[in-house]
Amino acid sequence: MSQFLQQIVNGLSLGSIYALIALGYTMVYGIIRLINFAHGDIYMVGAFVGYFAFRAGLPLPLVFFLAMVVPALFGLTIEFFAYRPLRKRNAPRIAALITAIGMSLFLENLGILLFSPDPRPFPRVFTNEPIHFAGGVTISIPQILTLAFTSVLMISLTLFIRFTKTGKAMRAVSQDAEAAQLMGVNIDRIISITFVIGSALAGAAGVMVGILIPRIEPLMGIMPGLKAFVAAVIGGIGVIPGAMLGGMLMGMAETLVTAFISSTWRDAIAFGLLIVILLIKPSGIFGSSSRTKV
Amino acid sequence: MSGKTNRTLWIVLIVVVVAIILVLAFTGVFKKAETQDIKIGIVGPHTGPVAVYGEAVRDAALVAIEEINAAGGVLGMKLVPVIEDTKGDGAEASNAINKVITRDKVVAIIGPVISSTSNVAGPIVNREKVPMIAPAATAVEVTHAGEYTSRVCFLDSYQATVMAKFSRDELKAEKAAILFDVANDYSIGLKDVFTEKFVEYGGEIVEVVSYTGGDTDFSAQLTRIKAAAPDVIYLPVYYNDDILILRQARNLGITAAFLGADGWDATELIEGAGDAAEGCYFTTHYTKHDPSPVVQNFVKRYQEKYGKDPIVFNALGYDAVKMLVDAIERAGSLDREKIKDAINSTENFPGVTGTITLDENRNPYKEVTVVTVKNGQFELVTKLLP
Numbered sequence: 295m296s297q298f299l300q301q302i303v304n305g306l307s308l309g310s311i312y313a314l315i316a317l318g319y320t321m322v323y324g325i326i327r328l329i330n331f332a333h334g335d336i337y338m339v340g341a342f343v344g345y346f347a348f349r350a351g352l353p354l355p356l357v358f359f360l361a362m363v364v365p366a367l368f369g370l371t372i373e374f375f376a377y378r379p380l381r382k383r384n385a386p387r388i389a390a391l392i393t394a395i396g397m398s399l400f401l402e403n404l405g406i407l408l409f410s411p412d413p414r415p416f417p418r419v420f421t422n423e424p425i426h427f428a429g430g431v432t433i434s435i436p437q438i439l440t441l442a443f444t445s446v447l448m449i450s451l452t453l454f455i456r457f458t459k460t461g462k463a464m465r466a467v468s469q470d471a472e473a474a475q476l477m478g479v480n481i482d483r484i485i486s487i488t489f490v491i492g493s494a495l496a497g498a499a500g501v502m503v504g505i506l507i508p509r510i511e512p513l514m515g516i517m518p519g520l521k522a523f524v525a526a527v528i529g530g531i532g533v534i535p536g537a538m539l540g541g542m543l544m545g546m547a548e549t550l551v552t553a554f555i556s557s558t559w560r561d562a563i564a565f566g567l568l569i570v571i572l573l574i575k576p577s578g579i580f581g582s583s584s585r586t587k588v
Numbered sequence: 589m590s591g592k593t594n595r596t597l598w599i600v601l602i603v604v605v606v607a608i609i610l611v612l613a614f615t616g617v618f619k620k621a622e623t624q625d626i627k628i629g630i631v632g633p634h635t636g637p638v639a640v641y642g643e644a645v646r647d648a649a650l651v652a653i654e655e656i657n658a659a660g661g662v663l664g665m666k667l668v669p670v671i672e673d674t675k676g677d678g679a680e681a682s683n684a685i686n687k688v689i690t691r692d693k694v695v696a697i698i699g700p701v702i703s704s705t706s707n708v709a710g711p712i713v714n715r716e717k718v719p720m721i722a723p724a725a726t727a728v729e730v731t732h733a734g735e736y737t738s739r740v741c742f743l744d745s746y747q748a749t750v751m752a753k754f755s756r757d758e759l760k761a762e763k764a765a766i767l768f769d770v771a772n773d774y775s776i777g778l779k780d781v782f783t784e785k786f787v788e789y790g791g792e793i794v795e796v797v798s799y800t801g802g803d804t805d806f807s808a809q810l811t812r813i814k815a816a817a818p819d820v821i822y823l824p825v826y827y828n829d830d831i832l833i834l835r836q837a838r839n840l841g842i843t844a845a846f847l848g849a850d851g852w853d854a855t856e857l858i859e860g861a862g863d864a865a866e867g868c869y870f871t872t873h874y875t876k877h878d879p880s881p882v883v884q885n886f887v888k889r890y891q892e893k894y895g896k897d898p899i900v901f902n903a904l905g906y907d908a909v910k911m912l913v914d915a916i917e918r919a920g921s922l923d924r925e926k927i928k929d930a931i932n933s934t935e936n937f938p939g940v941t942g943t944i945t946l947d948e949n950r951n952p953y954k955e956v957t958v959v960t961v962k963n964g965q966f967e968l969v970t971k972l973l974p
Contacts (some may be wrong), residue, residue: 297815300840304807366942415831415860422838422864434839507804508860509832515805552808557799 296430301553302546307506309545310444314499315522316529316537317451318492322534324468325488326386331394332372334519335401340365340415340500341510342409358399358443362494362500364421371488372397378482385400398519405512433554436505443502447495448538454533460487467534521548523531524568530581539579543567607946609684625668626661626868626922628653628912629688631699631709633676642701645723645905646671648898649698651889652909662916669935674700674959681705684713689716694920696931698908703727709738719915719928723908724901731950736928738950740907740941744774744783747849747871748824749974750956752785754883755847758970763794765818767809767833769825770798778824778849794818801829810837818844824878826851826974838864845869853900858964865961869969873941874903875959877968886940900941907939 315337322330343364347357376397380390420439424432455461466474467484475481502509503518525544531534544564551563571579630649632642652703653667661667670692671764672684682698688694689712697720700709706725709735713720722730722739731737755761755869764786769775783793795816810833813821823833823846830852837846848870858865876887876897886906890898914937915930937944942954955971 297811300811300814308807310807343953413828416834417855418862422835423842424839426841432841434841436839488656506837507832509804509828548805549808553812557797557803557809562933568866 299429299431301549303433305549306542307440308439308549311499311503311506312525312544313538313541314444314447314495315518316526316541317534318496318525319523320529320531320534320537321488321492323526325464325485326381328377328390328394329523331495331519332397332401333492334515334522335398336365336368337496337500337518338405338512338515339368339401340497341514342405342417344418344501344504344555345414345510348419352379354419358498358501359468362497365500366490366494369403369489373486373489382568402515405524409512411512414556416504416510418508419505420435426464440502440506441575443498451491452534460484464488479575496538507550507551524565528568528571530578533580535576536580595619598701613629624665626665627692627694628671628909629692629697629699630669630671630696631681631684631688632674632698632701633705634671634673636675636677638702641724641901642676644899644901645699645908647702648890648895648902648905649909651893652906653891656913662913663920665915669825670694673856674705676702676705678705678708681708685709685712689713689718693925694718695845695916696912696927697904698723698912701725703730706730707733710734713737717924719924719931721908721912723932731875735932735950738931738946740911740939740944740952741873741904741952743950744777746974747956749785750779750958750972751822751847751849752782752789753974754958754970754972756786756789759820759845761791761819763792763797763816763818764820764822765813765816766793767797767799767806767813768821769801769829771801774851775824779822781915782824783824784842806833806836807840808943810840810842814840818846821846823847824849825852826850827857830857834861834864834868849857853959858961858966862964867961868959869958871956871958871959873900875957875966875968877966878957882938882959883940903940907941907944910939910958911944
């Protein structure tokens with residue numbers, strides 16, 4: 295029983311990483327209907343910023359700040375130089391998608407060029423000693439940090455979108471961009487903000503994964519990016535609570551399959567789950583064609 | 589006879605004589621000076637993806653050759669290395685081996701370093717009857733090619749046997765768990781032998797879990813291991829995964845010692861894992877922390893020439909040359925068949941990687957070095973025979 299509880303904790307902390315990345319996918323999709331494949335690589339940028347910041351001896355809050363700001367700038371720049379010109383020319387959506395794949399390859403190879411393809415161990419930030427709970431469950435400090443910080447980020451994001459003027463504008467753009475523009479919403483600004491927030495969340499996930507799974511490399515964003523994308527689709531792409539639930543489900547499914555079936559079945563079952571959910575509910579758990587996106 | 593026929597005869601005669609002289613010159617009859625040298629082929633990947641291993645073997649082989657020549661050579665003759673690159677590729681290896689045999693007429697060959705190219709070279713050297721010592725090819729079939737192929741490194745299975753013995757006899761472990769990479773033959777092979785031997789020596793395997801190379805989150809597997817409460821955990825993987833697993837294991841509150849194999853042998857392990865690696869053990873071919881004079885002499889000479897510490901592949905390359913020279917001296921001649929017989933009857937040869945005796949399959953029987961991590965340093969624990 296204690297092993298089962300422990301596995302739930304493991305699954306939650308892995309899932310919260312997927313959830314943070316999935317949020318970026320889902321927000322961008324909700325606003326401009328673009329699957330931003332470069333998003334997983336933004337997460338890699340966050341991990342590397344965190345790596346160098348820790349190595350420079352900066353305190354934890356400052357590390358997180360930098361690891362969110364730098365990826366946010368990357369997101370902003372990519373949107374401005376790669377996606378916006380396409381949008382202005384009314385390019386077909388497939389062109390934007392291919393640009394996103396190109397951006398992803400660009401960032402990966404830039405990483406290899408700058409940091410070499412060799413994996414490097416992330417600096418040790420916390421003691422190895424875990425905290426013991428009743429029932430034999432132990433939670434390590436990285437796990438606590440991940441769960442707590444992810445919750446804070448998700449709650450703030452939900453509040454931001456629900457209660458601020460910008461949040462209201464984001465919802466409006468996602469619902470009907472043209473109508474929103476006619477009502478005086480600056481669409482370009484809203485899209486930029488969406489990219490900034492999504493990228494900052496991915497950057498935070500990058501640092502947390504560095505602390506939780508202490509190895510980083512330029513291609514580290516590919517698999518988590520893909521899985522977070524799947525998580526966003528499971529939850530209903532474009533729906534924020536869906537991305538959170540989808541990420542958690544994904545992390546939990548992977549951990550439990552590895553723990554109680556076999557690690558070789560992990561991806562097969564996790565992606566099988568995706569197919570089953572999409573067969574039953576093609577728009578994802580929280581998704582519906584008429585429902586308000588974002 | 590007419591004068592014309594006479595002249596033609598003369599021309600033919602001259603041409604024939606010149607041709608004979610040229611043939612003799614090219615086949616080396618006139619090259620008396622070279623009979624003073626013993627040519628040894630150093631064949632390995634010096635460029636390409638596995639260059640790091642080939643270079644290591646070559647560099648250390650050169651140290652051994654210099655050392656021997658400085659001490660007066662072998663049978664009064666000087667050793668001359670003939671270096672050829674295989675690029676780690678089968679076809680290139682075949683060319684390189686043929687070249688050193690037919691063009692350079694080497695007495696024996698050290699190499700090719702990796703298993704796949706050694707399997708290509710084996711049939712050639714046995715056909716041409718040139719002795720070959722493989723320094724680092726661990727695949728079991730390498731020496732199946734015939735009597736002219738032997739090696740100085742131990743087989744993978746060998747070190748798992750030693751680790752099983754060490755954990756039962758020295759660590760008094762009753763219960764062992766295993767975590768291995770299901771996508772890696774090296775890892776699977778070690779796991780199988782360890783499981784068999786640990787049980788044979790009276791221990792119990794309480795949990796076996798796997799992951800797939802490239803995975804980064806091991807918390808599910810480690811939680812299972814923790815629930816089984818083993819005394820030791822066998823982890824036959826490479827150091828990169830090792831770092832992640834050790835750190836995640838300590839985060840989950842696993843305090844048992846992890847046991848590994850030669851894939852752990854890299855200083856990056858200590859830099860990456862830090863405290864998490866303390867008190868762990870692994871088997872390897874040699875450690876520079878071994879105080880024995882053979883090892884310390886080698887470490888000193890290597891550092892003098894290259895200004896850095898020798899790694900395992902260096903030690904194996906050095907031993908291969910030294911073992912060959914020992915055999916040539918015992919054979920007392922440069923006859924390749926006699927050298928082959930001398931190599932195959934090597935007994936108690938004091939190498940850097942252990943005291944080597946070749947068995948009937950021309951694989952070495954020698955001690956395996958057990959190393960532990962203590963105060964952020966590798967430290968020699970013991971040297972064990974299986």
